[in-house]
Amino acid sequence: MVSNGGGNSGSKIRWGELEEDDAEDLDFLLPPKQIIGPDEHGIKKIIEYKFNDDGNKVKITTTTRVRKLANTRLSKRAIERRTWPKFGDAVHEDVGSRLTMVSTEEILLERPRAPGSKAEDSKxxxxxxxxxxxxxxxxxxxxxxxxxxxxxxxxxxxxxxxxxxxxxxxxxxxxxxxxxxxxxxxxxxxPSLRAGAERPAGTEMRRRNEENSVRVTNLSEDTREPDLLELFRPFGPVSRVYVAIDQKTGDSRGFGFINFVNKEDAQRAIDKLNGYGYDNLILRVEWAAPRTN
DNA sequence: GATGAGCGG
Structure with a gap:
């Protein structure tokens, strides 16, 4: 069974747009629409060309009188301005069709820090x-x-x-x-902070436990954090796994860190997994030096 | 051979 899932892709025809498109296809053969005025008497002429049903080009001239708004008194200057020829992008616009114009002018925005500039300095x-x-x-x-x-x-x-x-x-x-x-x-x-709440001795309510940090090196390129977690979890609760990634290429840098909740578990993991063959490489697992900031 | 990113009241 074939389904296009309701999307616009495929050969599904949107009939509503078809007629319009066909009409537009021929428009370029016709001279452009001309709008003259309105002059000081409020007379406006529109000259446009269309194809009639027989496919013949016909010229249509529409003359209208622009009605003055009640309570609106135009100054002589304003009336005079209305006789000016259009210029700029407005030459293609009908009278009063748009009060505002979209500028195509390129505007460059200044960024506080350009990409690629020295991050160290700005930090x-x-x-x-x-x-x-x-x-x-x-x-x-x-x-x-x-x-x-x-x-x-x-x-x-x-x-x-x-x-x-x-x-x-x-x-x-x-x-x-x-x-x-x-x-x-x-x-x-x-609840965790209410009087009488359990607070095991020695447990610190820190945002992050950087303790019991184990470094593992000689990881294969495609070892990711879930793999490390799988490898180290059997030794006890793990609070964090991290695989160093090259920021430019996105590749693994071949080493990572695992933080254990309990020091003894970390020690057992080091003892067991150091020298362990993983993805045809020999892992090196040892205590991590504290992070240098 | 190798020691992590990000977050600010």
């Missing part, structure tokens, strides 16, 4: 911009240690040691003693 600029004072307040304030203008929360030297500083969104608002049930008026507290 450095961006970071220093973040430290700039806006309305008297320093923008970059670390939410972990509270230091201003030095580093972002994610780059805090204490991010793995300290609990977030007071007064930031990581902690629920302090309950007021006089509120029933210790609730803060109007403040929603997610």
């Amino acid at each position: 450095a600029v961006g970071d220093s911009m973040a430290q700039l004072v806006k309305g008297g307040a320093v923008l970059m304030v670390c939410r972990t240690c509270g230091k201003k203008g030095d580093h972002w929360t994610s780059k805090c030297p204490f991010k793995d040691l300290a609990q977030p500083a007071e007064g930031f969104v990581d902690k629920p608002p302090v309950a007021e003693a006089n509120m029933p049930g210790g609730a803060v008026k109007g403040a929603y507290v997610p």
